[in-house]
Amino acid sequence: MGTDIHGFIECRHGYSADGGSTPFWQPAIELDQLYDHRDYDAFGSLFGVRGHQAGLEPLAPRRGLPEDVSETVARAHLGHGTTWISWAELAAADWDGAAPGPDAYLHRYRRRSPGDAWVFEERAFPVDRLAELSGLTPPRDRWPAGTEWRDGDVLLRVEPLTRRQTVHADTWAPVLSAMRVLAERHGGTGVRLVVWFD
Known part of the structure; x- marks a missing residue:
């Protein structure tokens, strides 16, 4: 509910x-x-x-x-x-101001064209779900803040949330x-x- x-x-x-x-x-x-x-x-x-x-x-x-x-x-x-x-x-x-540790969800950024700045779009799926879908093995304490994956004009990043x-x-x-x-x-x-x- x-x-x-x-x-x-x-x-x-x-x-x-x-x-x-x-x-x-x-x-x-x-x-x-x-x-x-x-x-x-x-x-x-x-x-x-x-x-x-x-x-x-x-x-x-x-x-x-x-x-x-x-x-x-x-x-x-x-x-x-x-x-x-x-x-x-x-x-x-x-x-x-950022939270003290990385968010449990990946942050998705997008840019309109190559060379443009990355713009925060939304919180995407949980970090653990990335490992499940991709077959990647996360470090023992998850991926550290700043870890990122790019797919064309989409960027997925592990980072803390701001208010x-x-x-x-x-x-x-x-x-x-x-x-x-x-x-x-x-x-x-x-x-x-x-x-x-x-």
Whole structure:
């Protein structure tokens, strides 16, 4: 059975709902309006839920609901792995920092024509599957990072994952863009993503 993500982007206002001076949080948009995928690498890299084979320390694992969560989000919350992360934390993350060891999956690169730079395309099949298919015998501790195989304009490489490779731009861009725009008005610590899983 698969794991799905749910949640809201919340914004903090500098005044309370009853006109006082105490800031309060309110929902800006429900996550499923911006994101509707199952991206286990991202779930692991960001929140520590699934995707552990990436080997990256999650940015915001299992923090629970914020103490000052909005009533709307508190009522909607139903699941496990509940956590939250601010735009300030996402903006400050080391997106190009690599995991400490090689990924269990080969990374496939492609170039449009000879002489062009190799461009990361996706994580391909498991490294162990390469040995099975090709008859190659891997070293005792698998192939070291940097080992690669070329086939025309395709390159397969053993290497660590970066956080940028786990949080795929094509699926997460709407979420990150919405948070960035809201942070221009509310500040980096005044915008957060609250999520849970089922």
